[in-house]
Each structure stands twice: as C-alpha cells, then as structure tokens.
Amino acid sequence: MGPSPIDTDQQLMLRLRGGDADALDELFRRHYVSLCQTANRLLRNEQESEDLIQDFFVSLWEKRENLPPDLSAVGPYLRRAARNRCLNFLRDRKRLPLDDGELPEHLPAAEPATSLEHRELEQRIQRAIDLLPERCRLVFVMSRFEEMSHKEIAASLDISPKTVENQMTRAYRFLREWLALVLLLTSMGAAPG
CATH class of the missing domain: 1.10.1740.10 (RNA polymerase sigma factor, region 2, helix turn helix motif)
Structure with missing residues (x-):
C-alpha cells in the first residue's frame, strides 16, 4: 500500500x-x-x-x-x-571562490518606477545579492537563507570564521548602501534595476 x-x-x-x-x-x-x-x-x-x-x-x-x-x-x-x-x-568543479573579489563600483542603471511593490523589492534585493563577489555572496546566502552558523560556513568553505564575519560585514554594508539608494531613487520616481 x-x-x-x-x-x-x-x-x-x-x-x-x-x-x-x-x-x-x-x-x-x-x-x-x-x-x-x-x-x-x-x-x-x-x-x-x-x-x-x-x-x-x-x-x-x-x-x-x-x-x-x-x-x-x-x-x-x-x-x-x-x-x-x-x-x-x-x-x-573548482567553483568555490578562493578570493574575496571586488564589490561592484557602480550599481545597475536606474529605471523609472511608479510603485515599489514587495515582489519588485525582493527581485531587486536578489539582483543586488547577485552583484556581490562570489565568496561574499555564497557566505551571505549560506548565513541568511540556509541559516548556517558562521562556524558551519567556515567549515563548509574551508575558511576561517573571521573571514566569514568579514564577508558578512561586506555584504551588509553593500546591501545597506544599495537599499538606501533604491529608497532614495524610488522617492524620486526611479529605482535601480
């Protein structure tokens, strides 16, 4: 049965x-x-x-x-x-990033937006996460979406817990700056793509 x-x-x-x-x-x-x-x-x-x-x-x-x-x-x-x-x-496949990579210097071009719906915001945040250097992105995703501890991430990626902490700091700083820009441009009628 x-x-x-x-x-x-x-x-x-x-x-x-x-x-x-x-x-x-x-x-x-x-x-x-x-x-x-x-x-x-x-x-x-x-x-x-x-x-x-x-x-x-x-x-x-x-x-x-x-x-x-x-x-x-x-x-x-x-x-x-x-x-x-x-x-x-x-x-x-040797696709685990070995270095910290560089954060993008420029955000995506702005596009007109009349309203910033929740789904649009989620998509834009996901695009911003995708802009992070690969190791930084992986660490952020493992921490925030996979709910892994810094110690678990360090062991999985064979890096130190301090490196995990540094990558999370970089990710948050970039995302905070990006989100502040989104909110500013939205209030002016445009938002980053």
Missing part, C-alpha cells in the same frame, strides 16, 4: 528505508521545489540545480538502508544534505 497524503515525512522516511518507492515519490513531490530553490541560491544555475536535486533523490533511494532511523526533522535533513551536495559540486 502506497503512502497516504497524510503520512508525515518521518513515516515516509521509514517506508523509504524499507524500500517503498512510493514513499520516495511522495517525498520528492513535497520537497523537490524547495530543494531546487536552495540549490539554485547556491549554484545560480537552474538546470544544474534541478539535475543535482534529481540526482540527490536517486542517491537517497540508493542509500535508503543507511538513512538515520530516527529522523525527527526530515525537511531540515534533506535541505542540509542537498546543500552539502551543492557545496561538493562547487568544490569538485
């Missing part, structure tokens, strides 16, 4: 450990989109993110007998495992 839509993630993981392919399908349906979003925040490539998460679910099936038997927080477990897979992917 396949999983019911009311099965908890924990029940699905137990069924998965026992070889229930329907449980894997249900976990995939429940978590695929959010795990792809997590991967894309780190990789900044939708196709690579989707491929990596699909491969992640295949490996989940292949290694099902080795899954922790007493998982109480399945979502965070899957997210952490997917995040680690992304970091390994970046490391294997």
Whole structure:
C-alpha cells in the first residue's frame, strides 16, 4: 500500500528505508521545489540545480538502508544534505571562490518606477545579492537563507570564521548602501534595476 497524503515525512522516511518507492515519490513531490530553490541560491544555475536535486533523490533511494532511523526533522535533513551536495559540486568543479573579489563600483542603471511593490523589492534585493563577489555572496546566502552558523560556513568553505564575519560585514554594508539608494531613487520616481 502506497503512502497516504497524510503520512508525515518521518513515516515516509521509514517506508523509504524499507524500500517503498512510493514513499520516495511522495517525498520528492513535497520537497523537490524547495530543494531546487536552495540549490539554485547556491549554484545560480537552474538546470544544474534541478539535475543535482534529481540526482540527490536517486542517491537517497540508493542509500535508503543507511538513512538515520530516527529522523525527527526530515525537511531540515534533506535541505542540509542537498546543500552539502551543492557545496561538493562547487568544490569538485573548482567553483568555490578562493578570493574575496571586488564589490561592484557602480550599481545597475536606474529605471523609472511608479510603485515599489514587495515582489519588485525582493527581485531587486536578489539582483543586488547577485552583484556581490562570489565568496561574499555564497557566505551571505549560506548565513541568511540556509541559516548556517558562521562556524558551519567556515567549515563548509574551508575558511576561517573571521573571514566569514568579514564577508558578512561586506555584504551588509553593500546591501545597506544599495537599499538606501533604491529608497532614495524610488522617492524620486526611479529605482535601480
């Protein structure tokens, strides 16, 4: 008998450990989109993110007998495992940034704006985050979106906790200046793209 839509993630993981392919399908349906979003925040490539998460679910099936038997927080477990897979992917392709990089000297060109809706603001903030130098962006994303501690980020990227702290300071300073400019230009009828 396949999983019911009311099965908890924990029940699905137990069924998965026992070889229930329907449980894997249900976990995939429940978590695929959010795990792809997590991967894309780190990789900044939708196709690579989707491929990596699909491969992640295949490996989940292949290694099902080795899954922790007493998982109480399945979502965070899957997210952490997917995040680690992304970091390994970046490391294997030598895409983990080795230097601090330079912050952009100029912000994107201003464009007219009549109202700054919440969604527009989120998109503009995401574009500003994407302007950060790669290591700074990765550290910021891992801290703010993946909710990793500075110590966890340092260990994952093989950098010192002080470097993590410095990168977060750089990111916040840049984003603060950028947001102040957005608000100023918005009040004047234009906002950075």
